[in-house]
Every structure is written in structure tokens, then in C-alpha cells.
Amino acid sequence: MSSVTYADVNADMLRTLVRPKPAYYLLLVGFVIAFGIGALSWAIQIDVGLGLSGISHPVGWGVYITNFVFWIGIGHAGTLISAVFFLTRAPWRAPVYRAAEAMTVFAVMTAGLFPLIHVGRVWLAYWLIPYPNQRMLWVNFKSPLLWDVFAVSTYLTISVTFFVVGLVPDLAAMRDNAKGIRKLIYWQLALGWNNSYQQWLHYARGYLLLAALATPLVFSVHSIVSWDFAMSLIPGWHTTIFAPYFVAGAIFSGLAMVLTICIPLRTVFGLEKYITHHVMQSLAKVILFTSIIVGYAYTTEFFIAYYSGVPYERGLFYFRPFGEIGDGSPFFHKGDFGVPNFAFWIMVFCNVISPLPLWRFKIRNNVIALFIISVLINVGMWFERFNIVVSSLQRDFNPANWGSYHPTIVEFGITLGSFGMFFTLFTAFIRAMPSMAIAEVKEGLEPPRRNPAAHH
Amino acid sequence: MGKSFSGIWGSFQYMDDATGAISALREAGKDLSVLSPFPHHEIYHAMGEPQSRIPFVTLLFGGLGVFFGYAMTSWMSLDWVLPVSSKPIVSIPPYTIFAFELMVLLGGISTAIGVFVMGFFDLARKRMPASKAFKNYGRFSNDRFGVVVRCDRGDAESVEKIMRDHHVEELVREF
Numbered sequence: 361m362s363s364v365t366y367a368d369v370n371a372d373m374l375r376t377l378v379r380p381k382p383a384y385y386l387l388l389v390g391f392v393i394a395f396g397i398g399a400l401s402w403a404i405q406i407d408v409g410l411g412l413s414g415i416s417h418p419v420g421w422g423v424y425i426t427n428f429v430f431w432i433g434i435g436h437a438g439t440l441i442s443a444v445f446f447l448t449r450a451p452w453r454a455p456v457y458r459a460a461e462a463m464t465v466f467a468v469m470t471a472g473l474f475p476l477i478h479v480g481r482v483w484l485a486y487w488l489i490p491y492p493n494q495r496m497l498w499v500n501f502k503s504p505l506l507w508d509v510f511a512v513s514t515y516l517t518i519s520v521t522f523f524v525v526g527l528v529p530d531l532a533a534m535r536d537n538a539k540g541i542r543k544l545i546y547w548q549l550a551l552g553w554n555n556s557y558q559q560w561l562h563y564a565r566g567y568l569l570l571a572a573l574a575t576p577l578v579f580s581v582h583s584i585v586s587w588d589f590a591m592s593l594i595p596g597w598h599t600t601i602f603a604p605y606f607v608a609g610a611i612f613s614g615l616a617m618v619l620t621i622c623i624p625l626r627t628v629f630g631l632e633k634y635i636t637h638h639v640m641q642s643l644a645k646v647i648l649f650t651s652i653i654v655g656y657a658y659t660t661e662f663f664i665a666y667y668s669g670v671p672y673e674r675g676l677f678y679f680r681p682f683g684e685i686g687d688g689s690p691f692f693h694k695g696d697f698g699v700p701n702f703a704f705w706i707m708v709f710c711n712v713i714s715p716l717p718l719w720r721f722k723i724r725n726n727v728i729a730l731f732i733i734s735v736l737i738n739v740g741m742w743f744e745r746f747n748i749v750v751s752s753l754q755r756d757f758n759p760a761n762w763g764s765y766h767p768t769i770v771e772f773g774i775t776l777g778s779f780g781m782f783f784t785l786f787t788a789f790i791r792a793m794p795s796m797a798i799a800e801v802k803e804g805l806e807p808p809r810r811n812p813a814a815h816h
Numbered sequence: 817m818g819k820s821f822s823g824i825w826g827s828f829q830y831m832d833d834a835t836g837a838i839s840a841l842r843e844a845g846k847d848l849s850v851l852s853p854f855p856h857h858e859i860y861h862a863m864g865e866p867q868s869r870i871p872f873v874t875l876l877f878g879g880l881g882v883f884f885g886y887a888m889t890s891w892m893s894l895d896w897v898l899p900v901s902s903k904p905i906v907s908i909p910p911y912t913i914f915a916f917e918l919m920v921l922l923g924g925i926s927t928a929i930g931v932f933v934m935g936f937f938d939l940a941r942k943r944m945p946a947s948k949a950f951k952n953y954g955r956f957s958n959d960r961f962g963v964v965v966r967c968d969r970g971d972a973e974s975v976e977k978i979m980r981d982h983h984v985e986e987l988v989r990e991f
Contacts, residue, residue, distance in 0.1 A: 366853055366959035421941060475851035498892035502900055506912045514917040518924045525928050529957070533853070536954035551932055555956045557863060558942065560855035565868035573920045573927070580916065605948035740955070799854040807831035807856065810983060 364633055365808075369801050373530075373794045375443035376535050376629045384628070391784040398777005401770045402477055404756040410480035412770045419753040419765035424478040427778055429745040431471030432512065432585055432614070433606075434738075434782075437614025438464025439519055442526065446567075452642040454800040455634040458530075459625060460618045461523045462795070466515045467617075470778050475508075477774060494553060503588045507574060511584040518577055522570055528553050529563065530798040563765035582610040589748065595672040596680070597666065605657035612650035612711070613741035615643050619734035621786060623727055625795060634796060637725050644724040647737065651715035654744075658712065672757050680751050682706045699766065700751040703743040712738020821943040824975050825950060825964040825983040831858060834961035837982035838862035841965060849942050851962035859959060859961075873930040877980050878923030885915030942966070945990050960985070 404414050415422045438460040445453040476485045489510045490499045499506050532553035535546035553559060586606035589597040619640065626635040665677035683701045714736040717723040724730070750765050767775075789795070828834035834850070839862045841848050850859055860866065889911040897905055943966055944950070956962045963984075965975045969991055979987060 370958045492890070495896075497896050498898075500898055501889045501893060501914065502901070502907055502910050507910070510914055510917040514921045517921060521924050521928045525931060528932070529854075533957040534959045552936065554939070554944070555851045555853060555962075556935075556939055556942075556944070557850040557852065557855075557859055557866075558853065558938035561860070561866055562868045562870050562931045562934045562938070564855040565870045566874075566927045569871060569874045569927050570924055573874070573924050576916075577920050584913065705880075753852060802854040803856070807858070808829060809832045811832055812828040 364805060366802050366805065369634075369796075369798055369805075370533055370537055372629075372631065372634070373796055373798055376631075376790060376795055377534070377538075377542070377792070381628075384787070384791070388569075388784065388787050389782050391787055394776050394780025395784050396777075396780070398774050398780055401773030401777060405477070405480075405770050405774070412768060414766045414768045414771060415478075416765075418756065418761050418763045419750055419755060421478075421610060422765055423746070423767045423771040423775055424474050424747045425750050426742065428478070429585055429606075429749070430742050431467045431644050431778065431782070432472070432515075432582065433610035433613045433741060433745070434615065434617045435464045435467035435471060435515070435519070436582060436607075436610035437618045438462070438467075439515075439522065439574050439578045440611055440614065441618070442522055443571040444578060446571045447575060450642070451480035451804055452639045454804045455631070455636075455639055455796055456618060456622050456643070457623055457800070458526065458797045459790075459795050460614075461519070461526065462786060462789050462793075463617060463621060464614075465516070465523050466782050466789075467614075468512065468519055469785070470782045472512060472516060473778070473781075479481050485623070504584070504591045507584045508588055511581050515577060515581045518570075518574055522574060525563070525567060525570060526797060526800075527793060530553070530794045533798050536792060541786035561600045569704065579607055582606045589752075594752045594756055595670070595676040596661075598749070599661065600662055601657055601664075605654070605661075606655035608650045608657065609711075609741060609744060612647060612654055615647050615650070616734040616741070619643055619730055620738060623731045623734070625790065627727075629790075629795075631796065634801060637727075640727070640730055641721075641724045644718050644730060644733075647734075648715055648718040651711060651718075653713040658708065660755070676752060676755050679755050680747060699764075700747060700754065703747040703750070706743040707740050707747050709723055710736045711744060714740070716719060806815075821945050821966065822968055823943075823945075823964065824972060824979070824987065824989050825962060826979045826987040827953070827955060827960040827962050827983050828983070829960060830983070831856070831961065833983045834963060835862040837858060837963055837979050837984065840978045840982065841963070841975065844974065844978060846971070847942075847966045848965075849964040851956035851964070853957055853959060853961075866982040869934065870927060870930050872926045873934075874923050877926035878919045881919035881922035882915045884922070885918040886911055888918075889914050907924050945988070947988070947990055949988055950980065950990075 377782055413422065413424070415424070438457075441453050441460040442457045445457075475488075476482045477801035479482070488499070507788055528549075531546050532550040532555065535543055535550045538546055583603035583606065590599060590602035592598060622635055623640070626632050662677050665673040668674075679700070681701060681704045714733055717729065720734065721731075754764060755762055826837075828837065834852075834856050835882070838848065838850060838859070842864065850863065852859055886908075889905045893906050899905065945963060953962075963979065965979075967975050972989060972991075976987060978988075
């Protein structure tokens, strides 16, 4: 970015906000249609009832909770990049952190819908919140599900706060460069920001404190989500490694989604001089690192199941990859190799095998390869959540309780709709707001000096 | 706040010019404000390392969050007792999660609000130019550093000399 000037940054950002190519609208329409399918599916489910989904005894948590955990995980990258990498002073974060933060906000919004979808009678969802009711009966604060309500709502609020605080100075920059109705809108949203050092002084310190508060939040949210599972006694869930395992998986999938959205973003809007190969390589390195942690966690789960000597754990961890225990080959039993087993192998391939090429510099430097790997990781992480949620419920302690689960078209529709909602919001965002942090990108540039030796 | 402004403002293309002018004006005892497209440590050094009071806001509200987290869960648990096996009615370890979440929630929101409220009040205390030329300048959010000096006509010459000595790009008098 050495050739980039401050004026270039403003001009390039303003360019992303002008009338886009028809392909943009085509893409947006596609996402809106997917969103519409999801909304329609949910409306039908509300009207008819939760029986339309494949959720039944013994699998009471299916695709909806899979989607919830998946989207919360995706939402991890934004705050990780904006808070954790801010505190660790990673210089490559500036060009991608705004997009990652927007991604976080939209992903957590999407995730937040799934508990509402999952409870069926959505109009009673407010029972989750401690409020003074007629019987003065309060919620159970010892339940991990309530921990989750507080964790996710706090995470969404703080993510939005972080996002807005970072956006205000950039909106002021847009206000000063825009014209017409756009200028009026940015003027309102800029909250009177005038770039004076009095404002920057509080801003810089406040941003640092927000980052310090958000950093433990990043690690706590997915730990608490993992305790939804780990605090139960179900085989495959009741394990102490769940919190770090989930956090690593969340960072892994979130950063993969950052690559998935930033690669088209840089290409379509010509932001190659900001979102450089170095930025993407740095993301790829963190993805590779977290992939190793995730792979290690998968292996540890199997080892502990074996080493514990608990037959239920051993049985479940045989069931996950191979299906039912029977005679002959562990693979391809007639009728026994079902959806969870496919989910397991897709998970292993996408999350453990597919990131391995990232060890090579050439692959990390290849945009198409990075894009393909990032998409594969997203697929793999969805199946990881599915594998955890569904397979354990299918096979608990009592064989008389065992059962199967097949997602229905309504669940597919709602899942498609969640992707539609996420991408609709993100696509709309990049047209309306600066998708790169203008002030922070400038901070990363060497200030212009009359005497280059004058820097102290 | 702007109507009563009396003084001079100028823009600088280079960081070292701007910080040089700021230091010289401060040494001359002038009352000034600085505008820049982003926060930079060199400007803070030149301004004499001012400190923000935001951490006190964060500490106060973060502490309140911890208090409310424990107080709310304990009071509600005692208000309607839900015995769960032999677990204590008021159980501190799980309630620490609520204390932590509310600490982050209240601390974070108050910090964000504090950033803008304190910035607004600090700015309100400092009179800024009200002219159209200043309001429509627009480059302080782009690629220029601005220095606003509050002074009367008598001081104008000395202020202008300092700013010109440091290669001010544009200079505007508003009296």
C-alpha cells in the first residue's frame, strides 16, 4: 500500500458506493429470493406447527440448532479481527475489519433467529427473558440455555456498538465527499463528527477499551454455546474440550467466511491495493492454525472415547464415522450408513484435509485456491455442527431411545433463507456504507512529510 | 458555540509541518484545536499528551454491570426458589457468567456513548469557526491536517507568522 495516498482511500471508498454493475443487482435479487424462500418456509411452519420439521424424539435439536451454532461461529471473525487483532497490533487487519464486523453483525442477527424458529411458538419466545410476570416466576439462571440468551444478546449488542463506533468517522469522511441525498444521510449518521482531536482522543481510548471488553467476549460466547451441549450428559457432548474446540472452530469458520466475502469484494470493487495478498495470506495462516486445532480436537474426542472405557462413548464414536456396529466391514452396511456418517466424512475432508494445501506459499498466494478452500471450510463447518448436534441425540444411553433424523423441505428452505438473509444484508451494506475502515487504513499509511527524517 | 469564534485556521499537507506548528503555537501559549483524518500519536505528542476520561466511565459502568449481574440473579433466585437436585439456591459460579456478560454490556455501551458525549462537550467548550469556508472545507476528513487558533486581532500577526513558518497551505482569518 506504499503508493496509496489518503485521498486515494476516500476516493476508492466513495467509488464502491456509486451505481454498481448489473451483476450486483442480479446477485442481490438471487439473495433476496433465497431470503424470501426462508421467510415463506418459516411462515408455513408457524402456521402449521413444528411438526413440519424433521425434529422429533429422540432428535429434538436438528438443523435449526445446527444453523444457530454455525452462524454464531461465523460471527466470531469480525470481533476477533476488530478486537483481538487490534490489541495484538496485527497491521493487516485494517482493510478487512469493517467487512468482517458487518459480517459478524449480520451473522449473529441470523443466528439469533434460530432459537426463535426452533421454539416453534415464536410468540412465546419472550419467556426466555427474565421479566416480572403474573406469578413472579423467574427464569432458571443455572441453565446453560439462559447463559446463552445473555451471551448471544450481549455479543450482538457489543458487535453492533463496535461496528457503529468504528463507522462514525468514516461516515463523516463520506459526508464530506458525497453529494445530494447521500450527503444528507451521511450528515445525519455522522453524529456531528468533525475530526477534531478532542473527538479522536476519546475515540481512540474508547475503541481500545471496547476492544479490551470484546476480547474475552469473543472467547466466552462460543464457550457458552458449547456448554449448551457439554453441560448435558449425552455421549459425545459431555466433554471438557468443547469450549476451546468450539472457539477454535468458530474462528476457523469465521475467518473462512471473511475470505469468502472479501475475495469477491476486492475483485468487484477493485480493492486489490488494500486487500493485498499479504492480508489474505495472513488470514490463511490463522485459518491453517485453527484447522490444526480443530483436527486435533476431532482426534482427541476419539481418543478420550476409547480411553474412557465408557461403552456409550465408544459406541457413539464408532457410529459417527461408520454407522451401526455390525459384522463385516465397518463401511457400507446395508442401510446403516446414514446422513450423520456422510456429515462426518464431509466434515473431516473439508476441515482437516482441504486446508492442508495452505502450508504452501503458492496456494496461500492464489486467490482462486483460497476462495475454493474457504468455501469448503464453510461447508465443512456446517456439517461439523450437524454432526455434533444430531449424531449424539440419535444414539444416547438406551438403545430403546435410539432414532433417526431426516431434515424436511421446510428445514432446507429455512436454512437456504438464512444464507439468503445474511448475503442480502451484506450485499446491501457494501452499497450503502464504506466497506473498508477509512480512518484505520490511513493510520496504517506513512503520513506525508516534508522532511522524511522528521519522524520521531 | 461557533458564532463567537474569533481567530485563525489553516490547513497543512504534511504531518511534520502540522506538528511543528502545533508545538510552536502551544509554546507561544495559544489556545488551539487540531483536526486530522485519523488519530495519530505524533499529534498527541505535539498537544502535550492529553488524557481521555473515558476509562472512568468504562470502569464505573462495568463495575455496575458486575453488581447487577450478581444482584439480579441472586435476588430472582431467592424471590421464587427453584430447587434443582441438591444445588445451592444462590450459586455463584453460574451467576458469574451473568456478571461477566452485564459487565461487558454496560461497560461497552457506556464507553460508546461516552466517546460521543465527551467529544461533544469538549468540543462545545472550544469555539470553532462558523464560516461556510470552514464547514465546507471537507479535507480534514480526507488528506489535510487542520489547526484552529482562538485569538483576537492583536495576536493574528504572530499566529500567522508561526503557521507560515511551518508551511501552512491555506490560512483563513475569522474575526
